[in-house]
Amino acid sequence: MSDIHAEVLVLGGGPGGYTAAFRAADLGKKVTLIERYPVIGGVCLNVGCIPSKALLHMAQIIHEVDEVASHGIKYGKPSFELEKIKGWKEGITKSLNTGLAALIKQRKITLVHGVGSFASANSIVVESESGSQTISFDHAIIAAGSQPTEIPVFPNDDPRLWDSTDALELHEVPKKLLIVGGGIIGLEMATVYHALGSQISVVELMDQIIPGCDADLVRPLHKRIKKQYENIWLETKVEEIKSLKKGLKVSFSGKKAPESETFDAVLVAVGRRPNGFKIAAEKAGVKVDDMGFIQVDEQQRTNIDNIFAIGDIAGNPMLAHKAVHEGKVAAEVISGIKAGFDALTIPAVAYTDPEVTWMGLTENQAKKDGIEYDKASFPWAASGRSLSLGRNEGITKILCDKETGRILGAGMVGPNAGELIAEAVLALEMGADAEDIGLSIHPHPSLSETFGFAAEMITGTITDLYIKKK
């Protein structure tokens, strides 16, 4: 006998899960939400996007204070009270947790804390400290997320070997910190700990940091952090990490890396693994692939008709904003709305300093697929707004269809670039072309202007630069 029956059961209370639950409730469904942690919000809110942004904000202030010193404003050397910083960060997540709890209450969603695993295609068992209970459901939405990838041969029990969650805890500021993985998460944490005074080394297997992003967008970031950090070792593999008393001895193999070096802490940020194997999906008949992903169709439906999957567990990219939209689609489809996930792009942002962001077609992909494109890169050195921020390394890049001028992709690097990409996404979804973008008036002086300028470079109407006619 089941204790609760849900019309829609959502497994996992991250951004995808709670969005799905809220949308389903708003569409009149009786919803039960299962969350294994005491607080709602998942990785994003508790140990991901939000706390990391709080710390990055702080890091930015530290940098800016440092930079204005050369412009004639001196504050002196900052001192840190880690506990207070932690408290501030936790205050932010707490206020969001509280907000979510209120939204759950307002929507009369049944919140069950515990670890859920399927018992059948219509029921799930939730284990918690207070015992286990069975919940039956008409429809289920799996939103069980992902977790940081662990490398089994590393001494994972050593407290000096961190994953992103540990890094966000802010237990200590190690003198020498190695970041394994030059992706977005690794570099964001590098930014934070660098600001707090750690000596940072980054090791990346591929030939550039933020693999997958176009090299020209990464270059200004690489150039800047190269000066700030001790080392950035590309095309380098970590062979071994040994726990020694004085630190973690890391052995490398790669062109420029040393044979080994000892660090006070090592952050492993080599990606995330979906939690597909942790929910007894097989008991519901839901197929999970070798990687742990659950394949879904455009309606977020798994191979089992009444079971849907969204977010990290349903495939890459593992981004909260993708999960949120997928969650809405799943809830709407279950409620009889003919929805589908057909977004043209999912933007990516690295909140590094400078920020790196891109959306739509990358140049790498266009070259690989043989897609003809027109390209323009507007240098922020010609942007008054950027210069007035004391920065000149940014770039706004736009790729347009050679025939029609329609926007295919865009990318930016520079302070606050992450805020600028939204306009490019809108342009892509609306099918705007370079002319449309150039003719839309952007406020002056602003960083957003650079997007308009880049479009004008495509149409040949730019006046803020002088480009010789071909």
Next chain:
Amino acid sequence: MSEIIEIKIPDLGGADSVEIVEILIKAGDTVEKEQTLAVMESDKATMDLPANEAGTIQEVIFKVGDKVSQGTLVAMLKREGEVAAAVEEKPAEAAKVAAQPAAKVEPVEVVAEVKAPVTAVVSEAVVSQGKAHATPSVRLFARELGVDLSRVTQGSGRKGRILREDVKAFVKKVMSQGVAQGTGAGIPSIPEVDFTQFGEIETQPLSKIKRLTGDHMVRVCLNVPMVTQHDEADITEMEDFRKINNAGKPEIKLTGLVFIIKALVAALKKFPQFNSSLSADGQSLIYKKYFNIGIAVETPNGLMVPVIHGADQMSLNQLSEALGDLSSKAREGKLPPSAMQGGCMAISSLGGIGGTAFTPIVNAPEVAILGVSRSKMQPVWNGTEFVPRLMLPLDLTYDHRVIDGAEAARFLVALTQYLGDIRRLLV
């Protein structure tokens, strides 16, 4: 050595996609020049595909049910006199050719090869360029309606963007086509009945013409609000004149129908709204300055409506000739597509068979049709006494979106007056 030539579909006189209904050749057949290789059917006419050269068929590339246009490659033919060369290359096949007398051309099994879906793809020939140019809300709207945006070819928004209205228009278009195909989106279908439970049955396929007519009739009935009105024309004197004329043993005998055509043209001139069509969006009326009269003709394969073009320019004799020519061509299935296009109003005459009245269906986009039943000698009150008069029952069905009842009544009155006293046609 051996020259292989391609057999392609010749100019079809304007028809751009005709269906292959019968193939009379197969690989290895020897054909003579002008020999019929296949039969094609368009609109309601069938056409023969002749061999442009004599020779041996190497390969038949088309199938029954394929839709072809001018230039479509249908077969490969090896020119006559070069069979010897083929013998060297492929003795086995040549032996087969030799074993088959040249004259004996066996028709290919037709029914077994009917392959329908091929046709739709050809006629649409719409290839979308990547993702459709539509905003997220329009994409959602399309999804709700189940519209594949790649099939909405022309957006009416700025720079060809597909707007909500375009999706709606597309749905309307598809819906009307869907009805024609009998899929009847939204319209309850007639449930299937197993007739064998009541007794012995035999199932025979409908002829192509019957199917086409059926589709057209359903389309018209669903789209056009129709009203039928009836009247009678006193044709006593018209018949007298006709009989006197024919008794003189003229080269061309006149039928009653040509008088009706003549009278109809006169009525159309007087009431131009009957010689019109509604624009596709229903917002305007298109008046026609020409007078082409369609005549419903019964043929062995079904109903056909050949059109007498420029009927206003013709004498009774010329009309008689044209009518005779079109009717016999229709019965033989030899009408070119052009002879069935461009009608202004049609006449469906059942007078030769019988009946007192019926309700013909308008041949849309025409807006009216005239039905003619069997004339009968009737007592008519002339004010003082009953006199025997030959009365012709007329039925007028019209599109009520274009024509009102009073107009239709006036039209019928005018028509009966023309027929009642044919001298009026001269006025």
